Amino acid sequence: MTSIITNQSAMTALQSLTTTNRNLSQTQSRISTGYRVGSAEDNAAYWSIATTMRSDRGALSTIKDALGLGSATIDVAYTGMNSAIDVTKEIKNKLVAARQPGIDREKVQAEIAELQNQLQSIAESSVFSGENWLSVDSSATGFNATKTMIASFSRSGGEVSIGTISIDIGAVKLFDANDQSGLLDAEDTTANGSLEYSVSNLDISSFTDTDDDLEDLEQMIAYVDETIGGMTTAASNLGAIKQRTKLQGEFVSALMTAIDKGVGALVDADMNEESTKLQALQVQQQLGIQALSIANQNSQMVLSLFR
Structure with a gap:
């Protein structure tokens, strides 16, 4: 039946063209944005997962920056500790030389005093971003x-947690202005002269060749050597923490990459597939327009019956 009220052919062609235009718009959106799932209406589950993982990825980026800052602080403290060890070794060498009878200990002490000043300078200069772990x-x-x-x-079960790396400053500090409990300012007392001293302030300029003074000098040598051992242990601890920080930074970087890949697999558009769809849909659109035009012309053919 031919009707001028209801053009079924035109309605069918219009419905097909509308569907084609909708699919074409979706494909063009995917190509222009690069996303297969760009909003919740595209796929609510995937969009929710991707949004959460992007948020976590941003947090991991902050973690990576914090690890870089912490690693730099550790590196400065480690460098300062190594330099202090070298200077303390020189002090020990001077003390061993001063053990020789007849040596001018005042001149030796002058050299030791400069080395002690250097130790203080090293500790006070080992600062990064306002953090000084040595002084x-x-x-x-x-x-x-x-x-x-x-x-x-x-993130586990919707709950987030933050992991930390702890460093005991009490085990690596060289100077403590409060109670002189650092590795270099901690004091000992000589057995014979009852002289209080530390690596940073010991003074042998008044020592003579008496048995008591030589024994006290040997005690100082042993004490400085013990201090070097403590500083070496502290440097080893800093080195271990530095290595852990480096490994953690590498892991966080790898984790960020893995998250990027996972999110991409969920929401990114396949450009090869979408470009193929675009070409096919453009052809369908042209055919749909032509079909609708033909269907609309069919109604005009009824006029020929009244001529």
Whole structure:
């Protein structure tokens, strides 16, 4: 039946063209944005997962930056500790030389004094971003002997947790302005002269060749050697923490890459597939327009019946 009220052919052609235009618009959007799932209406589940993982990826980026900052702080402290060890070894060498009877210990002490000044300079200069782990004041407001830096971010069951790496400053400090409990300012007392001394302030200029003075000098040598051992242990601990920080930074970088890949697999558009669809849909659109035009012309053919 031919009707001028209801043009079924035109309605069918229009419906097909509308569907083609909708698919074409979707494909063009995917090509222009690069996303297969660009909003919740595309795929609510995938969009929700991708949004959460992007948020976590941003947190991991912050973790990576914090690890870089912490690694630099550790590196400065480690460098300072190594330099202090070298200078302390020189002090020990001077003390061993001063053990020789008849040597001018005042001149030796002058050299030791300069080395002691160097130790102080090294400790005070080992600063990064306002952090100094070698020269501290434990009585200062807000001081904490345990330094922590964020090292990880994780999500489990919707709950997030932050992991940290802790560094005991009390085990690596060289000077403490509060109680002289650092490795270099901690004091000992000679057995014979009852002289209080530390590596940073010992003075042998008044020592003579008496048995008591020589025994006290040997005690100082042993004490400095023991201090070098403590500093070596502290440097080893800093080195171990530095290595852990480096490995954690590499892991966080790899984790960020893995998240990027996972999110991409969920929401990124396949450009090869979408470009193929675009060409096919453009052809379908042209055919749909032509079909609708033909269907609309069919109604005009009814006029020929009244001529």
